Amino acid sequence: MTTTAGSDVHERLMALADEQIAVGEVRGAAAVDPVNLPMIRHWVDAMGDANPLYTDADFAAGTVHGEIVAPPAMIQVWTMAGVRTETGASPIGGVLDLLDADGFTGVVATNCEQTYHRYLRLGERVAPATRLTGLTGPKTTALGAGYFVTWVITWYVGDEPVAEMMFRILKFRPWEQKPAPGRRDPYPLRPAVNRDTAFFWDGVRAGELRIQKCGDCGELRHPPGPFCTACRSLNRTYVTAAGTGEVFSYVVHHNPPVPGPRTPFVVAVVCLPEGVRMVGNIVDCPPDQVTVGMPVRVTYREMDDDLTLPMWAPREA
Amino acid sequence: MRTLTQAEITLGTALPPLTINLTPTTVVSTAIATMDFTPVHHDVENARAQGSKDIFLNILTTMGLVERFVTDWSGPQTLIRGINVRLGVPAYAGDVLTITGAVVSCVNGDFTVDVRGAVSLGDHATGTVRFRLPH
Numbered sequence: 347m348t349t350t351a352g353s354d355v356h357e358r359l360m361a362l363a364d365e366q367i368a369v370g371e372v373r374g375a376a377a378v379d380p381v382n383l384p385m386i387r388h389w390v391d392a393m394g395d396a397n398p399l400y401t402d403a404d405f406a407a408g409t410v411h412g413e414i415v416a417p418p419a420m421i422q423v424w425t426m427a428g429v430r431t432e433t434g435a436s437p438i439g440g441v442l443d444l445l446d447a448d449g450f451t452g453v454v455a456t457n458c459e460q461t462y463h464r465y466l467r468l469g470e471r472v473a474p475a476t477r478l479t480g481l482t483g484p485k486t487t488a489l490g491a492g493y494f495v496t497w498v499i500t501w502y503v504g505d506e507p508v509a510e511m512m513f514r515i516l517k518f519r520p521w522e523q524k525p526a527p528g529r530r531d532p533y534p535l536r537p538a539v540n541r542d543t544a545f546f547w548d549g550v551r552a553g554e555l556r557i558q559k560c561g562d563c564g565e566l567r568h569p570p571g572p573f574c575t576a577c578r579s580l581n582r583t584y585v586t587a588a589g590t591g592e593v594f595s596y597v598v599h600h601n602p603p604v605p606g607p608r609t610p611f612v613v614a615v616v617c618l619p620e621g622v623r624m625v626g627n628i629v630d631c632p633p634d635q636v637t638v639g640m641p642v643r644v645t646y647r648e649m650d651d652d653l654t655l656p657m658w659a660p661r662e663a
Numbered sequence: 664m665r666t667l668t669q670a671e672i673t674l675g676t677a678l679p680p681l682t683i684n685l686t687p688t689t690v691v692s693t694a695i696a697t698m699d700f701t702p703v704h705h706d707v708e709n710a711r712a713q714g715s716k717d718i719f720l721n722i723l724t725t726m727g728l729v730e731r732f733v734t735d736w737s738g739p740q741t742l743i744r745g746i747n748v749r750l751g752v753p754a755y756a757g758d759v760l761t762i763t764g765a766v767v768s769c770v771n772g773d774f775t776v777d778v779r780g781a782v783s784l785g786d787h788a789t790g791t792v793r794f795r796l797p798h
Contacts (some may be wrong), residue, residue, distance in 0.1 A: 385696075388695075388696045389696045389697065389727065391692075391696070392689075392692040392693040392695070392696035392697075392724075393693060393696070393724070393727045393728060393731055394683070394731065395727070395730075395731040395734070395735075396664075396735075397664075397731075397734050397739045398664060398739055399739045399740065405739070409739070409740050409797075410740065410742075410797045417727065417730060418730065418743045418746075419723075419726040419727045419729070419730040419743070419746060420697075420727070422697075422723055422726075423696075423697050423698050423723060426697065426698035426699060426723075427698075427700075428698065428700070429700045454750075455722055455750050456749065456750055457747075457748070457749055457750065458722055458725075458726060458746075458747075458748045458750065459745070459746070459747040459748070459790075460726065460745060460746050460747075461744070461745040462743060462744060462745060465742075
């Protein structure tokens with residue numbers, strides 16, 4: 347029984363999440379400043395919120411509150427980290443770090459749900475407490491495969507919960523780098539193109555997978571070379587392959603990181619029906635689902651503005 | 664500024680739309696006022712390097728604007744009980760955010776307004792705001 351690295355990371359993630367969920371609420375540092383008028387004024391000014399309840403003491407005195415109160419939606423503002431100050435340890439960090447390390451570097455918030463138990467008065471100092479409540483995945487999304495991470499922050503004044511927020515993000519592994527406007531950065535790995543191999547790369551550009559063929563005895567050979575190993579002829583030509591094959595052997599590369607491809611990636615030896623073998627990456631398939639004998643079809647990937655590489659994707663048998 | 668009474672609100676009532684011109688100043692000033700110094704909300708080059716078109720509105724501001732959208736209409740003494748937002752496309756600087764909504768339920772004096780904040784790319788935020796009225 348083999349355990350693929352992909353499922354290993356998943357197990358570790360789920361175990362860590364279970365651990366953190368069991369830890370429950372972790373108190374964070376109290377707000378640096380108590381609820382105060384200057385910060386409220388900046389907030390309502392930026393929001394364009396003209397509600398006098400938040401800034402006009404005379405108006406507020408005549409309301410059910412009897413005094414100025416803070417806008418409820420400001421709740422999170424009071425305990426935000428500053429430019430240089432950081433929030434303390436949280437039960438979320440470990441899970442996010444593990445996701446980052448496994449390539450789920452993208453992040454997008456998906457849900458924010460706030461409940462306000464009461465309005466906050468000037469001078470009150472809130473303290474947050476955070477608990478991880480869920481980790482689900484991997485799920486395939488429009489942005490890439492990812493995990494949904496959900497946590498709840500409860501804000502307290504003393505021991506009294508005054509508000510809470512459920513927050514959910516998607517940590518995803520981007521499908522591929524978005525093409526930058528204008529010219530793309532050159533892909534760092536480039537094939538050696540010479541007089542023996544130029545026909546192959548010309549073929550790739552034309553969407554053809556070419557196999558070198560002896561101009562005399564007709565023997566097919568790959569990788570291409572200067573002479574025929576069967577009859578020693580220097581005459582050569584090529585044929586165009588059907589573009590199908592089967593995985594003969596493969597490795598999943600996890601480490602070390604290499605410039606260009608994102609780890610983990612699969613390098614396979616593919617057996618072509620024409621009788622030669624080619625080395626190439628397997629794409630469009632999770633590494634832990636590649637198998638020896640898997641039917642594949644060639645696919646052409648633009649790595650940058652000048653370079654296209656042939657790769658192999660799963661096909662129906 | 665008056666606050667509506669329960670009797671003045673009927674189910675299905677559409678709220679006056681709130682239109683926010685998302686100038687860079689809007690995006691940056693609200694990010695700073697919400698103490699959110701994440702570079703994508705004030706640093707254009709950083710935002711572009713991360714694949715975004717421009718700097719974009721932060722979530723704390725979306726929550727604030729949705730709250731304002733309701734209290735602008737219902738009045739200053741509205742008791743906001745909760746805001747539930749599902750986040751969609753980014754609200755980029757240079758775009759216009761239009762918040763619309765309607766009253767969808769009233770249970771024992773707890774009103775719910777369905778809200779939608781749309782930008783040119785689609786729905787930036789959809790969700791609900793729950794509130795009570797003092798009278």
